Amino acid sequence: MRYRKFKADFIFDGKNILGEDKVLITNENGVIETIVNEAEAGDGVQAFKGWLSPGFINCHCHLELSHMNNVIESGTGLVDFLITVVGKRGFEKAIIAEAIKAADTEMYENGIVAVGDICNTADTIPAKHVSKIRYYNFIEAIGFTNNNISIVFERFIKLYNNFIIEELTDASIVPHAPYTISSAMFELINNASAGKIVSIHNQETEAENELYRTKTGDFFKLYQQLNINTGFFQPYGKSSLPSYLTLLSKAKNLLLVHNTFTTQADIDFAFQQSKANQQQVFWCFCPNANLYIENQLPDIKLFIDNDCNIVLGTDSYSSNYSLNLLDEMRTLQTHFPFLETERMLQWATYNGAAALGIQDRYGSFEKGKQPGILLITNFRDKKLMQTSAATRIV
Ligand SMILES: [Zn+2]
Structure with a gap:
């Protein structure tokens, strides 16, 4: 030897x-x-x-949006950002495939060995087959209302099965964000992903909290634009996280992504829930995407003081200029100069591997x-x- x-x-x-x-x-x-x-x-x-x-673990990416580099203006706020992504994500298949390949290579070269990747389509499957990166595929469900919910859900099961049939078996069906998932859809996701790793976009904008507290604010613009009847939505009188987290009780690991507008009360609630359900909660920060979309960063010190499990992600090229975890760490250290490099490196390595359930190798x-x-x-x-x-x- x-x-x-x-x-x-x-x-x-x-x-x-x-x-x-x-x-x-x-x-x-x-x-x-x-x-x-x-x-x-x-x-x-x-x-x-x-x-x-x-090697680095990128816990949040949308590889299939890699062709959207410079397509969406920065600083629009989340709601306008989402409307633009939905409107502009369609490109020629060849362009999408080429951008996926280039982004996969870029990540590998800058030290990323594993990625938690959000999938709305099967576009990334060919690249993942030949990639040197290990991917955990989060098949992202969206379903606003409780009508015809099992028919809607079939679509996500079909996409999930596409990945499984292709032997990309690190996969689970996950909710996009609390404001795009009805209660019945949450129930289907919770059952389908029991014992697995579940990721969700959490509290990326204050409007999300406002929606749950009082059923008012910017999200109604999104619903209107997408022709969604909001009659189903009941305000909970509290912020977003405690309004939905109980609906994800069966996941093994919960990956909460962004957390830009998360408070002490939300963190306390998440700790309680994870203890009751014997889950591990991981808080994933994507600082460059937060600056790109909302120009606001999470209160990093709050999460450190609470001993939270922190991990890092790049998000996608629709809201970032690179897929490079060192760039994310640099941004954090610029805005929070007290942050030691070794602390952030643990988020990008040891913690990330635990979040994606791959700590046997990574x-x-x-x-x-x-x-x-x-x-x-x-x-x-x-x-x-x-x-x-x-x-x-x-
Ligand atoms: Zn995302």
């Missing part, structure tokens, strides 16, 4: 940073053997300038795992700089 040995300024192992006297040893396929002191490593150690890290330098090895360069006082970049060395 041939071994490969790596050292750098620091080794981030998925949770902690280890000093420069450590050497990471893998077998020839990049499967982790051990981390030892340099004195015990023997010869043939490759030395790098920068930090070594396990997310940390532990014996037997094959998480990929990244070199991250250009730090100042352990903080990221504009020139920092992640490249793959294994």
